[in-house]
Amino acid sequence: MILVTGGAGYIGCILVPLLAEKGYSVRVFDKLFFGDGGLKNLGKRCEIVQGDLRDFDPQILDGVSAVIHLAGLSNDPTAEYNPTANHEMNTVATDVLARRCKERGIKRFSFATTCSIYDLGFAAEDFMRTEESEVEPRAAYATSNYEAERILLKLADDNFHPVLLRQGTVFGWSPRMRYDLVVNTMMKDALMKGALRVDCGGEMWRPLVDIEDVARAHIVCIEAPAEKIKGRIFNIVQKNYRILELAHHVKRALADLGVTDVTINVDYSHFNTRSYRVDGTLIRRELGFEPKIDVQTSVRNMLTQIRENKQMDFMNPRYYNIQWMSLLDEMEGVLKSIGGVFTL
Numbered sequence: 001m002i003l004v005t006g007g008a009g010y011i012g013c014i015l016v017p018l019l020a021e022k023g024y025s026v027r028v029f030d031k032l033f034f035g036d037g038g039l040k041n042l043g044k045r046c047e048i049v050q051g052d053l054r055d056f057d058p059q060i061l062d063g064v065s066a067v068i069h070l071a072g073l074s075n076d077p078t079a080e081y082n083p084t085a086n087h088e089m090n091t092v093a094t095d096v097l098a099r100r101c102k103e104r105g106i107k108r109f110s111f112a113t114t115c116s117i118y119d120l121g122f123a124a125e126d127f128m129r130t131e132e133s134e135v136e137p138r139a140a141y142a143t144s145n146y147e148a149e150r151i152l153l154k155l156a157d158d159n160f161h162p163v164l165l166r167q168g169t170v171f172g173w174s175p176r177m178r179y180d181l182v183v184n185t186m187m188k189d190a191l192m193k194g195a196l197r198v199d200c201g202g203e204m205w206r207p208l209v210d211i212e213d214v215a216r217a218h219i220v221c222i223e224a225p226a227e228k229i230k231g232r233i234f235n236i237v238q239k240n241y242r243i244l245e246l247a248h249h250v251k252r253a254l255a256d257l258g259v260t261d262v263t264i265n266v267d268y269s270h271f272n273t274r275s276y277r278v279d280g281t282l283i284r285r286e287l288g289f290e291p292k293i294d295v296q297t298s299v300r301n302m303l304t305q306i307r308e309n310k311q312m313d314f315m316n317p318r319y320y321n322i323q324w325m326s327l328l329d330e331m332e333g334v335l336k337s338i339g340g341v342f343t344l
Ligand SMILES: NC(=O)c1ccc[n+]([C@@H]2O[C@H](COP(=O)([O-])OP(=O)(O)OC[C@H]3O[C@@H](n4cnc5c(N)ncnc54)[C@H](O)[C@@H]3O)[C@@H](O)[C@H]2O)c1
Pocket: 005, 006, 007, 008, 009, 010, 011, 012, 029, 030, 031, 032, 033, 034, 051, 052, 053, 054, 069, 070, 071, 072, 073, 074, 075, 089, 093, 112, 113, 114, 115, 166, 167, 168, 169, 170, 171, 178, 181, 321
């Protein structure tokens, strides 16, 4: 049985069905901030347990042979909205989960960390970051992930085999959709407004990767020989793209499916922006893992899925983590004082 924490989220909703297809039984442990609607029709192969990782019952580890750990606050705005909760969820909860796994002899632990750890802020030198590059994260989200990484690496030994996947920014369709990720945002803007806005001349580099490739990378890592992954860090990047280049890829992919009236508006007014490139070749060399899906293929797939699922409610706050979670936070206060909405 594989435990996927955060399995009802954007990446989880692609990873969990992939695991089930491969014949694994899956237990999802998730606070369900965004519900569990993205994990429909998985039948007996997937069990969903609602809960908060800051206070979990160790029984969720019963019968588990490997953990893929995706749960936590998953971007800068939500981390900055409540830095204390961010530290508790992303760092402390990862520490506790890893220790419980180790105590129970669960060796396999694949951690979804982030390439934003490499972001050195404004005016940083432009060079290709590798897993060996020195990092000095400052933002709350990157720092909490980096601290969790260091804890996991310290725990690594013959009885515990954590592997850290520093994921680039993810793109692609998921039944639990996010439009707060750069490619997905561009596609949504093109469909809604017929225009893409590119700031700072679009010069900035970003490491990117498709959602299915990320899911496959986690599976490859839990299946790889232990000596190849134990205590290792791997960047998961299909390619580094400049933002302006990305906009052209999105425009071209949409044109292939008949969306032709899209303009790209480039703003050159301010240049104080972040830019970083990340080398994704180590996992290719070490584990033979090759990301397969490029931006254009993924955008075409997204549009097809959106059309098939008639999912045109692009402004639904659920698709934007900070909007949705700050709304829930506000509602929590309101409901405490008024009780139910239509119920007593
Ligand atoms: N999406 C990306 O571009 C990207 C890039 C790099 C790294 N990551 C990392 O990958 C992981 C998954 O990202 P995602 O895009 O699927 O995010 P997501 O926000 O869609 O999903 C996160 C899931 O974790 C759950 N969760 C959050 N806090 C929890 C807690 N305390 N206890 C239990 N469950 C909790 C949420 O309910 C949600 O279902 C995250 O750790 C994120 O930091 C994502």
